[in-house]
Amino acid sequence: MTFEPQGRSLADFTVELDVYSGPYEWLLALILKDELEIFEIPLRELVESYVGARERDPAGGGLERDTDFAGSASALVLLKSRTLSPALDPDAEGDEDETLSPQELAERLTEYLKIRRAAEHLRARFAANAGHHPSSHTLPPRPGRLRIRPDRVSLAARRAFSRLIDPPVRHLGPITVTLQELAGMIRTALVTGPISYEVLTRRMDRLNRAVAFAAALSLAQEGALTLTQTEPLGPLILEPTALEPTAMEPSA
Amino acid sequence: MSEGPRAEHMIEAVLLVSAAPVGTSDLSSATGLPKPELESALASLQERYSPETSGIVLRNVAGGYQLTTNPGCAAAVERFREESRPTPLSNAAHEVLACALYLGPLSRGAISRVRGVNSDAVVRNLLERGLLVEVGTDREAPGSPALLGVTDEFLAATGSSTSDDFPPLASLVSPEELSRVRDRLASASAPPEDAGEST
Amino acid sequence: MSEGPRAEHMIEAVLLVSAAPVGTSDLSSATGLPKPELESALASLQERYSPETSGIVLRNVAGGYQLTTNPGCAAAVERFREESRPTPLSNAAHEVLACALYLGPLSRGAISRVRGVNSDAVVRNLLERGLLVEVGTDREAPGSPALLGVTDEFLAATGSSTSDDFPPLASLVSPEELSRVRDRLASASAPPEDAGEST
Numbered sequence: 001m002t003f004e005p006q007g008r009s010l011a012d013f014t015v016e017l018d019v020y021s022g023p024y025e026w027l028l029a030l031i032l033k034d035e036l037e038i039f040e041i042p043l044r045e046l047v048e049s050y051v052g053a054r055e056r057d058p059a060g061g062g063l064e065r066d067t068d069f070a071g072s073a074s075a076l077v078l079l080k081s082r083t084l085s086p087a088l089d090p091d092a093e094g095d096e097d098e099t100l101s102p103q104e105l106a107e108r109l110t111e112y113l114k115i116r117r118a119a120e121h122l123r124a125r126f127a128a129n130a131g132h133h134p135s136s137h138t139l140p141p142r143p144g145r146l147r148i149r150p151d152r153v154s155l156a157a158r159r160a161f162s163r164l165i166d167p168p169v170r171h172l173g174p175i176t177v178t179l180q181e182l183a184g185m186i187r188t189a190l191v192t193g194p195i196s197y198e199v200l201t202r203r204m205d206r207l208n209r210a211v212a213f214a215a216a217l218s219l220a221q222e223g224a225l226t227l228t229q230t231e232p233l234g235p236l237i238l239e240p241t242a243l244e245p246t247a248m249e250p251s252a
Numbered sequence: 253m254s255e256g257p258r259a260e261h262m263i264e265a266v267l268l269v270s271a272a273p274v275g276t277s278d279l280s281s282a283t284g285l286p287k288p289e290l291e292s293a294l295a296s297l298q299e300r301y302s303p304e305t306s307g308i309v310l311r312n313v314a315g316g317y318q319l320t321t322n323p324g325c326a327a328a329v330e331r332f333r334e335e336s337r338p339t340p341l342s343n344a345a346h347e348v349l350a351c352a353l354y355l356g357p358l359s360r361g362a363i364s365r366v367r368g369v370n371s372d373a374v375v376r377n378l379l380e381r382g383l384l385v386e387v388g389t390d391r392e393a394p395g396s397p398a399l400l401g402v403t404d405e406f407l408a409a410t411g412s413s414t415s416d417d418f419p420p421l422a423s424l425v426s427p428e429e430l431s432r433v434r435d436r437l438a439s440a441s442a443p444p445e446d447a448g449e450s451t
Numbered sequence: 452m453s454e455g456p457r458a459e460h461m462i463e464a465v466l467l468v469s470a471a472p473v474g475t476s477d478l479s480s481a482t483g484l485p486k487p488e489l490e491s492a493l494a495s496l497q498e499r500y501s502p503e504t505s506g507i508v509l510r511n512v513a514g515g516y517q518l519t520t521n522p523g524c525a526a527a528v529e530r531f532r533e534e535s536r537p538t539p540l541s542n543a544a545h546e547v548l549a550c551a552l553y554l555g556p557l558s559r560g561a562i563s564r565v566r567g568v569n570s571d572a573v574v575r576n577l578l579e580r581g582l583l584v585e586v587g588t589d590r591e592a593p594g595s596p597a598l599l600g601v602t603d604e605f606l607a608a609t610g611s612s613t614s615d616d617f618p619p620l621a622s623l624v625s626p627e628e629l630s631r632v633r634d635r636l637a638s639a640s641a642p643p644e645d646a647g648e649s650t
Contacts, residue, residue: 111565115565117623119548122549126545129609132510133268133520133528134471134519135466135470135519137319137321138271138380138468138470147411150410150412150417157351157353158425160350161430161433257523261505261524264505264520264524265507265521266524268507268518268520270531282528282530306460308464322460325461331480335477344579369576
């Protein structure tokens with residue numbers, strides 16, 4: 001399957017986040033249109049919210065819905081990582097790879113901290129001044145006053161019509177893996193005992209790793225395995241649960 | 253509703269943001285005021301905004317109620333208009349005009365889809381400035397949205413006599429880009445493909 | 452002039468026909484009023500159009516005077532326009548505006564460097580919303596990138612008269628907070644064998 005966006009298996013899934021509440025599909029649309037900032041979307045909360053919805057309605061959608069969710073959620077992860085990666089600005093003076101001394105790093109962080117605080121101040125100012133709509137009784141200027149440069153109109157046409165609306169995720173290649181396939185692979189790997197996520201996904205690309213993670217979560221949800229991580233950022237261990245083999249079957 | 257804004261205030265606010273006269277039923281649905289309350293609030297506003305008491309007067313014209321300048325202040329308004337330089341157009345405004353010029357007439361929704369960003373505010377501004385105009389409605393599309401085109405004033409401002417004076421679209425964008433734009437336009441007017449609405 | 456319209460009325464009429472704030476010198480030349488008379492008329496208008504007394508309020512923003520709707524009546528205005536409230540600005544957007552306000556005019560690249568993440572999409576959105584504007588180009592930098600600054604609309608939307616109306620950047624972070632950041636950085640980046648800590 002490809003990331004030709006899913007069917008409508010997620011049509012009923014709604015999310016409640018600080019920055020947005022409503023249908024998940026609309027959330028995706030808003031992100032694609034730049035109306036919502038991808039990096040303000042807490043992806044972990046999004047996944048938790050999906051897992052919660054799944055618990056409340058275990059029969060709804062089943063693996064097809066899981067696959068669709070994993071597909072779109074991993075695209076969001078990739079999009080977010082791209083957004084958070086350093087600016088690749090052709091105009092920049094090529095200082096992306098510079099190594100900063102601790103002092104320089106401190107300077108940069110200090111400057112950013114100030115901007116962060118200024119942004120909070122601005123948020124409050126906007127909120128306190130919202131709802132002032134100006135008069136619509138404006139007089140058109142005298143005919144002949146306004147000059148519009150035709151070349152600027154042509155330039156605007158070129159800009160508007162050549163813009164890529166969807167974020168460029170095509171270079172990531174089609175999503176050729178399904179949640180079921182990776183779930184099957186994980187089950188097979190677990191036959192020989194516990195395995196770390198890092199070992200499991202060592203030979204995978206980023207997309208497969210993301211889907212493998214979703215598959216592991218899904219299996220943990222079904223009780224087929226347990227996930228343990230003893231220390232922050234430490235290895236994530238997938239352990240088969242010591243239950244009879246029937247527990248390994250999907251519950252859907 | 254007892255804690256809400258006063259009836260007169262809501263009416264004043266609505267009338268400030270409407271250049272055209274507003275009928276009582278529109279005023280009523282915007283403010284949530286029942287007719288009798290609306291009528292009495294309008295009567296008291298007519299005193300507040302009378303030619304004797306204000307530079308802004310409330311008129312009851314054919315289409316409804318409208319705030320206008322007091323004719324007694326026409327000289328000041330005219331001088332202001334004479335001296336004020338028109339605000340230059342933003343890049344966004346140029347893009348919206350280019351959409352209407354090259355792809356129009358088209359609806360607000362279609363403009364937003366072609367540009368990939370909500371363009372309602374820019375469109376409103378261009379309508380107010382007389383550079384865009386509603387030339388019909390798209391009866392095919394849900395909600396029959398208004399179709400927008402550029403005005404003669406726009407052509408005059410660019411020093412062109414017809415829209416053919418502009419370079420052809422094919423000289424500005426590649427065939428692939430053009431077909432992408434056409435796809436976006438088609439998706440703007442077509443009803444949702446998925447007939448099986450979920451709810 | 453004794454027979455002419457009252458000072459307040461002329462000002463009201465001029466402000467009605469302007470969506471943007473009007474500076475006192477423009478008001479003065481349109482109405483023919485000398486500054487002192489203008490000031491006192493504006494003061495009395497500010498009472499007439501105060502949030503307590505009217506659905507239309509007189510604001511002193513972006514270096515001028517502007518009539519706008521009373522925020523208390525925003526719901527009625529939005530219902531009338533059938534426009535949803537614009538999406539509130541994101542944290543990223545507030546940061547970009549803060550960069551332009553305090554460090555600007557500056558290029559997209561400079562904004563991205565301060566924030567440490569690519570800010571192009573956010574900048575585009577803010578240009579679209581009229582809160583940022585290209586105010587020139589940086590001819591020193593390769594590619595002569597556009598320089599961005601905040602607009603009068605930004606000042607109006609934040610209720611500010613000028614860009615000096617904001618607290619100084621240095622006052623927004625306490626010295627204690629700054630030194631905590633420096634300490635944490637120093638301890639995180641000090642090589643383990645280096646006993647001689649810099650702080």
